[in-house]
Amino acid sequence: MLKKLTLILFFVFGAPSIAEARLTVTDKLSAYRHASSADRIDLATRLGKSFSALSPGLTRDYFIKCLEETVNIGDPRDLELDEAVRLCVAAQRGAGEE
Template sequence: MQTKLIIVLIALTCGTLPADAARLTMDDKASLWPRASMTDKIDFSSRMGRAFHTLSPKLDEAYFMRCLEETANIGDTKELRLEEMVRACISLVRDEGE
């Protein structure tokens, strides 16, 4: 009985790992963006919008989605990280304000 319980708990734990592991982070390579699922892109864009909206109302979820899509599809992003792409998106909004 106890062995079955342990097996079930391990299976449940392993079943939840891929969803958490698939979440995009700032440290991920930018080259992952085009291959990421739409759910992961929306999740990441939403987190960036919530984090940076206080800097400018323009920095919302829709802006980050659009900017990251455009940035990832232009040029070679192999060595860039998502953090660097986010910084570029933020600097574009700041440059517009000047």
């Protein structure tokens, strides 16, 4: 249910600006690792706008921190950003239940 809601929220709120953005959730984590700070902040801003309706803790700053940690820990291999975003959403949701 959460997975479907997340995708719906993203496409409703985030999809219109994807064409203008350099990073998208279908990019590989390696692309995020090599992207400029401005592109990373742009992606995190769009994610924060899309997901803040799901939970107030899912802000731009949260996504910046979470994606940085996810990308810099271990070998991202061929994982896509949407998988990292799902992990970030799940981690924030889990932290809120404690």
